[in-house]
Amino acid sequence: TVGVDFPVCVVLPAGGSGERTGLQTPKQFCLLLGRPLISYTIRSFERVSWIHSIVVVVAKENMDLMTDIVGRFQHTKVRLVAGGSTRHRSICNGVMALAEEDEEQERENKVVIIHDAVRPFVEEEFLYHITVAAREHGASGAIRPLVSTVIATTSEGFLDHSLERAKYRASEMPQAFKFNIVHKAYQRCTEADFAFGTECLHLVLQYCATNAKLIEGPPTLWKVTYKRDLAAAESVVKDKLSRSACVITGACSRARMLADSLHEAFCSLEMELDIIPDVIGDNGGYLHKAWNFIQFFMNVSDLAQLETTFAAIEAARQTLLHPVVVIVVHLSNADRRAVEPAAFAELASTAKLRNILLYGVHVQQSKDAERWARSVAKVAELTSALIRERSEALVGQLLQA
Amino acid sequence: TVGVDFPVCVVLPAGGSGERTGLQTPKQFCLLLGRPLISYTIRSFERVSWIHSIVVVVAKENMDLMTDIVGRFQHTKVRLVAGGSTRHRSICNGVMALAEEDEEQERENKVVIIHDAVRPFVEEEFLYHITVAAREHGASGAIRPLVSTVIATTSEGFLDHSLERAKYRASEMPQAFKFNIVHKAYQRCTEADFAFGTECLHLVLQYCATNAKLIEGPPTLWKVTYKRDLAAAESVVKDKLSRSACVITGACSRARMLADSLHEAFCSLEMELDIIPDVIGDNGGYLHKAWNFIQFFMNVSDLAQLETTFAAIEAARQTLLHPVVVIVVHLSNADRRAVEPAAFAELASTAKLRNILLYGVHVQQSKDAERWARSVAKVAELTSALIRERSEALVGQLLQA
Ligand SMILES: [Mg+2]
Ligand SMILES: [Mg+2]
Known part of the structure; x- marks a missing residue:
């Protein structure tokens, strides 16, 4: 992991409500061995020497909590930005905050990594791969093989057809973009995109004609979604320790x-x-x-x-x-x-x-x-x-x- | 869960090699609190009063191990059948073994549930739903919402397009079939189906023109795939105990x-x-x-x-x-x-x-x-x-x- 001679920063949307865990606390704030999940994710980026800035986008009602976490666990590369009402608005807020930081010259070279707060175990090597691919191709994203067959249903709830599993992949996080490309995509996208879109890769394809380079990521990229995933994540941390x-x-x-x-x-x-x-x-x-x-x-x-x-x-x-x-x-x-x-x-x-x-x-x-x-x-x-x-x-x- | 007045049996393919867990032992034989995962799955069916027979299809090299497990944990509704070289051949062997058991009259009414050995937490209520739906529609299967966006890739590894998430579902297990329908589908299917197919629902659609009824299952149906899933499953068992x-x-x-x-x-x-x-x-x-x-x-x-x-x-x-x-x-x-x-x-x-x-x-x-x-x-x-x-x-x- 050498040779990152251009600026790299991170946008980490952390606005989710965590309803699927069946827990009161949004899952990014759930504790693993006494420390919130999001602090593990931040640490995964903070320890990478060539990453200089991490914008954490957080819902207004969690701003104080997040400020406490940054202080308590002494995160140094983090800047907090208020989130929007959807995931895309939150990411957009993070990208816009980065736009204010730099001269136009600097932006030209910059790569921004977008990740999920609830995928804490992303590793430097994989971040390097998607960063370099984004620099070369304008956009890149993690993919994983499909674990289940994907099927289309009729409106009455019956099987219509099943997709050929080999032709499709699951789109995961992290993704990386040349700053100017993702910035332009968010400037051009519609209210409908903000409200219903889920996929940044799709936005840069639609508004910047950039086909993202897809890179198979390790299973450790998995998203902490259910209560059982918290137990799994705790076991991963305990294994490491x-x-x-x-x-x-x-x-x-x-x-x-x-x-x-x-x-x-x-x-x-x-x-x-x-x-x-x-x-x-x-x-x-x-x-x-x-x-x-x-x-x-x-x-x-x-x-x-x-x-x-x-x-x-x-x-x-x-x-x-x-x-x-x-x-x-x-x-x-x-x-x-x-x-x-x-x-x-x-x-x-x-x-x-x-x-x-x-x-x-x-x-x-x-x-x-x-x-x-x-x-x-x-x-x-x-x-x-x-x-x-x-x-x-x-x-x-x-x-x- | 009343009114199952027809015979119901289960085929449980347990032939997987478990390579994705990163463990030596195939994951269906990994121990949770001293008992193999597959014994938990068997128990989930055995405790359902209206299920009378469970055919466990097991690779020849694990037949002795499986026989020990059945004896040691005193499973009473289980019959062991040797597996084939692929998942479909194994399920087929299980279905054929059931065909030998009954008179033609009996078969007419029978419903067979097919499940994965590594989804141990399936509940009676859900089994009831898919069983009744199979009896009515000929076939039924569990579905779950997609957790990731599904994308199609170009041959060079770039994003081609992403699927609209709302239109598709992940096909999961269990599935259930009228016995005669799944039996006919396996009699008609080709070598290519045996070698590359993964989806029984697809076979009954193709060979028996039966569109399966799809029913959204609970998240507890998840498949134990990685080492971290074993920790998650252990935590589920510990919670219950x-x-x-x-x-x-x-x-x-x-x-x-x-x-x-x-x-x-x-x-x-x-x-x-x-x-x-x-x-x-x-x-x-x-x-x-x-x-x-x-x-x-x-x-x-x-x-x-x-x-x-x-x-x-x-x-x-x-x-x-x-x-x-x-x-x-x-x-x-x-x-x-x-x-x-x-x-x-x-x-x-x-x-x-x-x-x-x-x-x-x-x-x-x-x-x-x-x-x-x-x-x-x-x-x-x-x-x-x-x-x-x-x-x-x-x-x-x-x-x-
Ligand atoms: Mg996404
Ligand atoms: Mg399947």
């Missing part, structure tokens, strides 16, 4: 050995494990890429060191986008003092306010090899499940390996 | 009071709570409808009574279809003996073999009203989360309310 974890062993050699054993167990779960002694110096780098930490300790008094870990995680700004999981594994001897449940729960509820999900796992040291192997397997099972589930209800619990 | 729970209080009045407080807390989570003193006599009825039990006890020695609950749940055959959650809530005084973690974990791992997920919650009695209210809220939070999540990793853990 639970691919790896960082183990902080401390100086103890027993902890280091346990970490090595865990490494093997996590491999078989297809999870990566990075093992570091602490989070200072060069090891600080791990804080910027890990969403999960497993910290070992031997003595209850060492729990005080957790504040160092929390502060380092916060400083790395990981907690801004996702809850970060911290699991403390207490490697205890029979004669050592146990962690006091109420104190641990209190510590966890404070961490929770910092978007850190703290859990505890207690494992009894054992010289019996078989018993120890079972304990290690249980530590792996518990920690990987806690990382995968990210349960809020279980925060502050002390589990037994 | 976590709508209610049954609290077994025992004779203690304190437990009864806690149950009443829980009732309120669960109401606000939109969960129903049935409260019963025990599982004997008339109360045994709850065992046949509950998937979740919360059992209170005061003394560690009372844990032995759990076996009564487990045996009653097993006798009600609830564990055959879904893992049943049992949460023991220990209402303790400071001076009472605590539950021993290793013994509880052992008890839970035995229960797990019976498809019972056992968890523990410890709550300290308190005369401080504010503190007690906090504890009750925490018990509600923990038990509802355990019921909702159904985590295997957390089985046998003792949590702190």
